[in-house]
Amino acid sequence: xxxxxxxxxxxxxxxxxxxxxxxxxxxxxxxxxxxxxxxxxxxxxxxxxxxxxxxxxxxxxxxxxxxxxxxxxxxxxxxxxxxxxxxxxxxxxxxxxxxxxxxxxxxxxxxxxxxxxxxxxxxxxxxxxxxxxxxxxxxxxxxxxxxxxxxxxxxxxxxxxxxxxxxxxxxxxxxxxxxxxxxxxxxxxxxxxxxxxxxxxxxxxxxxxxxxxxxxxxxxxxxxxxxxxxxxxxxxxxxxxxxxxxxxxxxxxxxxxxxxxxxxxxxxxxxxxxxxxxxxxxxxxxxxxxxxxxxxxxxxxxxxxxxxxxxxxxxxxxxxxxxxxxxxxxxxxxxxxxxxxxxxxxxxxxxxxxxxxxxxxxxxxxxxxxxxxxxxxxx
Numbered sequence: 001x002x003x004x005x006x007x008x009x010x011x012x013x014x015x016x017x018x019x020x021x022x023x024x025x026x027x028x029x030x031x032x033x034x035x036x037x038x039x040x041x042x043x044x045x046x047x048x049x050x051x052x053x054x055x056x057x058x059x060x061x062x063x064x065x066x067x068x069x070x071x072x073x074x075x076x077x078x079x080x081x082x083x084x085x086x087x088x089x090x091x092x093x094x095x096x097x098x099x100x101x102x103x104x105x106x107x108x109x110x111x112x113x114x115x116x117x118x119x120x121x122x123x124x125x126x127x128x129x130x131x132x133x134x135x136x137x138x139x140x141x142x143x144x145x146x147x148x149x150x151x152x153x154x155x156x157x158x159x160x161x162x163x164x165x166x167x168x169x170x171x172x173x174x175x176x177x178x179x180x181x182x183x184x185x186x187x188x189x190x191x192x193x194x195x196x197x198x199x200x201x202x203x204x205x206x207x208x209x210x211x212x213x214x215x216x217x218x219x220x221x222x223x224x225x226x227x228x229x230x231x232x233x234x235x236x237x238x239x240x241x242x243x244x245x246x247x248x249x250x251x252x253x254x255x256x257x258x259x260x261x262x263x264x265x266x267x268x269x270x271x272x273x274x275x276x277x278x279x280x281x282x283x284x285x286x287x288x289x290x291x292x293x294x295x296x297x298x299x300x301x302x303x304x305x306x307x308x309x310x311x312x313x314x315x316x317x318x319x320x321x322x323x324x325x326x327x328x329x330x331x332x333x334x335x336x337x338x339x340x341x342x343x344x345x346x347x348x349x350x351x352x353x354x355x356x357x358x359x360x361x362x363x364x365x366x367x368x369x370x371x372x373x374x375x376x377x378x379x
Contacts, residue, residue, distance in 0.1 A: 002029020003340045007080045007174065010035060010072075011056070013351075014085030016129075016154065017190065018113050019052035020163030022083055025170065026055035027333035027342040030081075033358055035072065036351040038062035038379025051330050055345035059359070060352025060379035067377035069095045071359070076101050078362040081109045081170055087126070088118045098185045108183040109173040113166045115157075117189030129154035129190070132161070136194035141201065145215030145222065161193025216267075218242070224274035225250060225264065228303060235286030236303035237293075239277070249298035253289075254280045322346070352379050 007030040011022040019034075026032040034053065038060040059075075062068040073096060076082060082101055084091050091097045091112075098110045115132045116122040122135070130151050133139045143150040166188035173184055204210035216222040225241045241250040247264050251257045254277065261276060262269020281289065286302050293300040304312060310321035310329045324330025325348045333342030355378055359369050372378045 001340060002027075002342055003337065004028045004030040004174075007031065008078065009033065009081040009083060009170075010075055010079050012082075012084040012086065012091075013037070014113075016052070016158045017162035017166065018083055018085035019050070020159050021111070021113065021167040021170070022056060023052045023054060024164065024167040025081075027344050028337075029340075029342070032056040033075070033079075033354070034058045034349065035075075036060050038068065038376065039352055050348050051325055051328075053348035054325055054330070055343075055347065056349055057354035057358060058349035058351055059355045061355075062377050062379065063094050065375070065377045066095075067372060067375055071372060071377060072096055073100070073104050074364070075358070075362055076108060077105050079105070079108065080174065081111060083111045083113065083166070083170070085113050087114060088112075088123050102183055102185075106183060107177060107181060109170055109177065109186065110183065111166055111170050111173075111186040111188060113162060113188045113190075115162075115190045117192060118187045122191075129157035129162075132157040132190040133194045135191045136161070136198065137202075138194045138198050140212075141198075141214050141220060143214045143220075145213065147215065149214070156197065157190045157194045161195075161197055162188065162190040165193040165196065222267075222270065224270050224277050227274065227277075229278055229281035231281055231284060231286040231289060233285040233287075237281055237286060237289050238301050238303050240299040242299070246297050246299050249296050250300060253292050253296060253298050253300065256280060355379070 004025055007025070009022060009025050009030045009032045011018060011032055011034045013019075013034050013036045022032045022034065032055065034056050036058050061072055063072070076096070082096075098112075101110055102108055112118060114123070115127040116125060116135070130139065133151075133156050134149075136157075138156060139149045139151065142152060166186065169186045169188055173186060177183060201210060205212070210217055214220055219226055221227045225239060225247055228236045228238050230236055239250065241247045244264065248257070251259070251261075256276065259276065261273050284292075289300070290302045309315055315321060320332060321329050322332045322344060324344065324346050327346075330344065333344045336342075356366075356369055359372075359378070360366075364372075369378070
């Protein structure tokens with residue numbers, strides 16, 4: 001059994017952050033029911049390869065129909081969590097805002113995942129991950145010296161600061177509910193989340209340990225011992241040898257232990273050392289360097305492509321990846337719990353696939369379900 005077995009989650013269909021939060025909850029045993037738009041014609045089910053939908057069920061509801069809204073509210077009454085990804089005001093316009101939902105189910109955990117949050121002058125505005133991490137201060141620190149800020153795909157805002165912290169907030173609220181028997185509203189904003197992830201950097205800057213000039217600090221490619229280097233075959237090695245003993249192991253592996261290099265922490269000598277490291281790494285292939293540093297404490301590893309990560313021996317030994325939705329490689333559930341571990345499913349629902357099943361489970365009989373379908377309230 002997973003730690004969230006018995007917890008029913010309603011996930012309003014959306015993009016990236018909310019589905020990821022729902023995936024985390026589903027991986028650890030929650031019954032996650034995705035609410036899709038009712039499909040009133042065409043094929044019965046759509047095949048999907050949506051990795052973030054794994055382990056979930058789907059119900060199709062026409063939220064433009066009052067009977068569809070009432071159907072959702074009946075589902076709310078029988079659920080523990082409602083997860084919604086819309087801009088402020090959307091759920092209220094649909095008739096399923098927090099006041100209405102919590103009146104129907106006072107123990108409901110109502111999670112609202114947005115970019116700018118509920119409140120603040122930017123809250124009504126559209127945006128994407130790049131905008132949210134820009135507002136958090138995090139985008140300003142990412143990139144090479146003298147270059148423009150570099151956006152790290154949409155991992156920092158959408159997934160880490162958004163979906164992951166939202167799932168954590170839901171877990172907190174469920175734990176508190178066990179004591180109070182009361183639900184509450186979660187305002188999970190990606191700007192807030194991305195800023196929170198960078199808490200230590202704000203501390204570093206306040207202590208004078210971090211410069212506003214990106215690409216010049218220890219952890220942002222400024223230091224030669226914390227960077228990536230190209231190999232002779234066009235691959236790359238990642239180096240993170242901060243501590244003196246790890247740095248010494250790095251120099252040994254590179255054959256530079258006796259080289260006349262500047263002091264490790266002397267910033268004025270970093271460009272010279274970085275050039276020496278680049279020259280050394282260029283002399284061998286990625287496979288050769290991987291073999292040289294395997295088992296050492298030099299903090300040197302190959303930079304693996306998405307297509308390579310699952311086949312690396314370490315990742316295979318830990319079963320970090322598995323055959324996911326439609327047989328395609330995907331990361332498994334994380335983190336690992338010793339007694340009630342999560343389990344990533346290889347199944348994902350088509351839109352509306354479980355409508356009848358879900359509604360039957362909350363007490364609607366077959367005649368009611370058929371009537372709602374005839375009235376186009378569900379699909």
